[in-house]
Amino acid sequence: MDETPINPGIARTLARHPRPLGGDTVRSVGPSAFSLTNQILQDGVQQRVIGKKPDWLRAKVPGGEGYDRLKAIIDEHRLHTVCQEASCPNMGECWSRGSATIMILGDTCTRSCGFCNVKTGKPPVFDADEPRRVAASLALMGLKHVVITSVNRDELPDGGAAIWAETIERVHEACPGMSVEVLVGDFLGDEKAIQVVCDARPEIISHNMETVHRMHPAVRPQAKYERSLAVLRQMKASGLVTKTGCMVGIGERDDEVLELMDDIRAACECDVLTIGQYLQPTRNHLPIDRWVHPDSFRMFKEQALARGFRVCESGPLVRSSYRADEQAALLSKPRH
Numbered sequence: 001m002d003e004t005p006i007n008p009g010i011a012r013t014l015a016r017h018p019r020p021l022g023g024d025t026v027r028s029v030g031p032s033a034f035s036l037t038n039q040i041l042q043d044g045v046q047q048r049v050i051g052k053k054p055d056w057l058r059a060k061v062p063g064g065e066g067y068d069r070l071k072a073i074i075d076e077h078r079l080h081t082v083c084q085e086a087s088c089p090n091m092g093e094c095w096s097r098g099s100a101t102i103m104i105l106g107d108t109c110t111r112s113c114g115f116c117n118v119k120t121g122k123p124p125v126f127d128a129d130e131p132r133r134v135a136a137s138l139a140l141m142g143l144k145h146v147v148i149t150s151v152n153r154d155e156l157p158d159g160g161a162a163i164w165a166e167t168i169e170r171v172h173e174a175c176p177g178m179s180v181e182v183l184v185g186d187f188l189g190d191e192k193a194i195q196v197v198c199d200a201r202p203e204i205i206s207h208n209m210e211t212v213h214r215m216h217p218a219v220r221p222q223a224k225y226e227r228s229l230a231v232l233r234q235m236k237a238s239g240l241v242t243k244t245g246c247m248v249g250i251g252e253r254d255d256e257v258l259e260l261m262d263d264i265r266a267a268c269e270c271d272v273l274t275i276g277q278y279l280q281p282t283r284n285h286l287p288i289d290r291w292v293h294p295d296s297f298r299m300f301k302e303q304a305l306a307r308g309f310r311v312c313e314s315g316p317l318v319r320s321s322y323r324a325d326e327q328a329a330l331l332s333k334p335r336h
Helices: 008-016 033-043 065-076 091-096 130-141 161-174 191-199 225-237 254-267 294-306 324-331
Strands: 101-104 145-150 179-183 204-206 241-248 272-277 311-314
Touching (some): 101 130, 130 145, 161 179, 179 324, 191 225, 225 241, 311 324
Parallel strands (some): 179 204
């Protein structure tokens, strides 16, 4: 177990935003994690709060020919992937299938979200040659669909929008048969920066809500719920296929997840929604509040589709780019 103490700032935020009891379809094993923040700080015994990780959260061990080939290309071109930086549990499965999520603008984020394992700090100057290297490496991979994401670069005047646009354009040129999906931040709500990325015309554009309204101050302290909804609204108004995602098991109630769906659909006719179980990367991150049962994930998917999302990927190990190629294929089919 990671011996890093829990961030006191996160602990204070949890204390200011306690989790109300009751109302969940699936309850945790034992008391609420949010009512036991002090105990976690004292002994770090997470399993005393929610019980041992259930069997349905077993992930594939990395390895195999496809995995090795993809890793070699990524290493040779000095690329970052969110799979590695964020400790994604699906890396073994996805890399074996020849699918990875490329992360641009470096590996250091200017934000300190309570759930994310990407390192935080003052980023170095970004690599102006990165768009070319990304395009060259993707041309070697021979994929039908790629997901590109980035760290937040709030210190840059445009938040990195120009690098984003150049990367999309170069990938389109180098890989004409490949569809490009991008997962971007909120650019601090800068509409001009957001539009620069939209104008590069990725096939799918995504911005994650991450969590329900009440939990935003603890989960995304440097983001704003309404601002993220506005980002999705602008993306959809630009005529793009839009996507968003959230985590469960971080302190929300099931009814709040349904309210989040309603808020997203009220903001825009978002096409794709992903929902997955939150897994605490280290003790320095927000605690897990509950293990959400697969039955609840099935319910979330049914509710999302009933609300008008064209595709919903909902399951314990689902992450933003999980099976994104399959989602893109579904979106290419006409509506019935």
